[in-house]
Amino acid sequence: MEVVIKKGWSREEMAQNIARDIPDGSYVNLGIGMPELVANYIPENREVVFHTENGLLGIGPSPAEGEEDDEMINAGKKPVTANKGAAFFHHADSFAMIRGGHIDICVLGAFQISEYGDLANWSTGEPKAIPAVGGAMDLVQGVKHVIIITKHTTKDGKPKIVRECSYPLTGKGVVDRIYTDLAIIDVTKNGLFVKEMAPGVDFETLQSKTEASLNQY
Amino acid sequence: MINKVVKTASEAVADVFDGAIVMISGFGEAGSPIELIHALIDQGAKDLTIVSNNTGNGHVGLAALIENRQVRKMICSFPRTAHSIVFPELYKNGEIELELVPQGTLAERIRAGGSGIPAFYTPTSVNTPLAEGKETREIDGKPYVLEYGLKADFSLVKCKTADRHGNLLFNKTARNFGPIMCMGAKATIVQAKEVVDLGMIDPEIVVTPGIFVSKVVEIADPLSENQLIKEERRYPWR
Numbered sequence: 040m041e042v043v044i045k046k047g048w049s050r051e052e053m054a055q056n057i058a059r060d061i062p063d064g065s066y067v068n069l070g071i072g073m074p075e076l077v078a079n080y081i082p083e084n085r086e087v088v089f090h091t092e093n094g095l096l097g098i099g100p101s102p103a104e105g106e107e108d109d110e111m112i113n114a115g116k117k118p119v120t121a122n123k124g125a126a127f128f129h130h131a132d133s134f135a136m137i138r139g140g141h142i143d144i145c146v147l148g149a150f151q152i153s154e155y156g157d158l159a160n161w162s163t164g165e166p167k168a169i170p171a172v173g174g175a176m177d178l179v180q181g182v183k184h185v186i187i188i189t190k191h192t193t194k195d196g197k198p199k200i201v202r203e204c205s206y207p208l209t210g211k212g213v214v215d216r217i218y219t220d221l222a223i224i225d226v227t228k229n230g231l232f233v234k235e236m237a238p239g240v241d242f243e244t245l246q247s248k249t250e251a252s253l254n255q256y
Numbered sequence: 257m258i259n260k261v262v263k264t265a266s267e268a269v270a271d272v273f274d275g276a277i278v279m280i281s282g283f284g285e286a287g288s289p290i291e292l293i294h295a296l297i298d299q300g301a302k303d304l305t306i307v308s309n310n311t312g313n314g315h316v317g318l319a320a321l322i323e324n325r326q327v328r329k330m331i332c333s334f335p336r337t338a339h340s341i342v343f344p345e346l347y348k349n350g351e352i353e354l355e356l357v358p359q360g361t362l363a364e365r366i367r368a369g370g371s372g373i374p375a376f377y378t379p380t381s382v383n384t385p386l387a388e389g390k391e392t393r394e395i396d397g398k399p400y401v402l403e404y405g406l407k408a409d410f411s412l413v414k415c416k417t418a419d420r421h422g423n424l425l426f427n428k429t430a431r432n433f434g435p436i437m438c439m440g441a442k443a444t445i446v447q448a449k450e451v452v453d454l455g456m457i458d459p460e461i462v463v464t465p466g467i468f469v470s471k472v473v474e475i476a477d478p479l480s481e482n483q484l485i486k487e488e489r490r491y492p493w494r
Contacts, residue, residue: 092359093283094429109285109482110430116284116337127428129435129463130283130309131367134360138380162385169344170356171334172386177360180379211383 046239047220053188055080056235057146057218061087065143066136068092068178071115073188074146088124090142092133092174097125114174137174138181145182147175149189149217151204154251156214156226158187159206172209179210191219191248198250200224200231221245230254260422261451261472265295268445268473272301272410275328279366279411279437280308280318284337285481287430289414289447290317292473294491296412297324307331307366307406307440309359309433311343314485320492322346329353331406333362339485358386361403363436369405370439370468378403411441414478415464418448419455422469423462431463438468447475 048056050073058080061067068090069075078098081087089098091113098113099120107118121127136142151159158179161172179185192198200217216234217224222245223235232254236245246253262268269292272278278296282288297320304327311330312319319342321327335343335354346352357365358380368376377400381387391402413434416427424446426434438444451474 091429093286094432108428109480110287111428112284112286113429116286121428127426127431129426129431130359130363130433131436134363138360138364138378167348169336169347170354171336172356172358173334174359176358176384176386177380180382181360208384 047191047237049220050076053218053220056223057186057188058082061085061144063087066090066096066141068137068142068145068182070145070147070175070178072148074148075115077146077188090133090136091119092130092137094128094130094133095119095121095125096128097122099125134174134177137177140181140183142182144184144186145178146186146188147178149187149199150206152187152189152200152214152217153204154200154202154231156212157204158185158209158214159204160209162207164207175209179213184215185213187214187217189217189219191221198248201250221248224253232256259420260466260469261420261474263473265291265447265473265475266298268292268447268471269295269299269412271443272296272299274301275303276301276409277305277307277407279408279433279440280306281411281413281432281434281437282318283309283429283432285313285317287414287426287432287434288317288481289412290479290481291475292412292414292445292447293317293321297321297326297491300326302326303328305329305331307362307408309333309362310337311335311340313337313339313481314341314488315490316479316484317481317491319343320490322352327352329355331355331357331362333357333359356386363433365403365406366433366440367436369407370436370441373405375402375404377401406440408437408441409443411437411444413437413444413446415446416449417457418446418451418469418472419453419457419466420451420472421454422446422466422472423457424448424464424469425457425461426463435464438464443470444468445471445473447473447478449476449478450474
């Protein structure tokens with residue numbers, strides 16, 4: 040019998056959970072989509088510099104309507120502004136920052152995460168799908184802490200945290216922590232450990248929504 | 257005297273030949289040299305291999321070059337974007353080739369190609385389908401994939417400011433692949449919003465030194481791809 044969970048964190052609360060855990064002074068790359076929400080919730084007393092792989096460190100708020108500039112965009116090709124202290128650079132330098140271990144944290148979406156921290160987030164592997172990879176494979180190899188933000192299950196209720204990814208991998212053993220609508224989970228050498236559960240969620244219910252084995256600290 | 261400035265975009269792209277490898281700058285629309293691409297459509301060179309991060313939007317610029325059946329193969333990292341219509345259709349019908357390259361690997365292959373480095377090892381794509389068939393090697397206990405430098409016959413690049421030596425300044429996030437693509441080709445063709453007198457660009461802030469540039473054409477008021485897409489325009493204009 041399927042357990043119905045009504046409680047859990049909203050997208051905004053998931054982003055807030057991540058923002059809360061980003062230390063002052065961090066250089067952070069946010070993936071396209073839900074990860075972008077994290078920028079809205081950095082506490083005011085912390086200075087965090089956001090990197091976008093198309094060549095900007097120090098992303099500022101979205102421009103006012105009518106102030107958009109076609110040559111001032113983020114990796115999702117949305118208009119952005121630059122904060123004081125920002126820098127522009129070319130693509131090889133941008134990925135030297137990523138691959139060279141200079142970026143502290145990246146926040147990415149996921150199709151699947153395995154209990155070993157394998158990540159699949161670029162292709163469903165369907166024969167007719169057009170593959171597109173962007174910078175995901177560079178980010179997961181080079182950034183110091185790889186954080187995932189994702190709904191705990193797919194739209195039709197299937198687990199996204201699995202024993203082994205069935206979709207093509209973005210990287211093997213690369214994920215450090217997973218923030219879902221139901222829990223915050225650390226990926227460790229000894230397996231997946233639940234750091235925090237959303238209000239109204241208990242361990243048994245969480246495990247029933249997760250294919251991989253979960254552990255409690 | 258060195259004078260790399262030519263008068264028109266069509267003069268700038270006149271030498272592009274059938275079967276050439278052409279790098280085209282830009283991340284989406286930002287930095288895409290739309291006037292040079294349209295001149296290349298008019299010029300008609302075909303069977304091209306294009307190196308560019310995306311595959312163009314709507315029916316103008318790079319998308320129009322592909323739609324005009326001048327492109328045999330795309331080498332890129334992200335071929336499907338919100339406004340990419342032309343490439344997905346041809347790809348599904350097996351009418352265009354795709355070499356999918358992770359974005360950082362694409363950038364480094366271009367820089368390496370232009371820097372006399374034939375190949376390099378990178379951690380990116382290790383243990384993924386994109387590393388299949390490629391040489392791997394363990395260095396200091398970590399696995400790496402061998403990737404080859406990319407060299408082009410021509411690069412088409414957009415920038416903000418140029419002088420007659422080909423020294424370049426770029427604009428904001430439109431810089432992206434521009435500087436490395438300038439290094440990566442036998443002949444680099446640049447469209448600049450303004451061409452200024454020699455000495456007007458402070459040597460301390462030159463982004464691309466003129467040695468990497470072959471031709472410069474001034475396009476003072478380049479078309480906005482966004483605007484053309486909103487207006488549902490197609491190139492060649494009709």
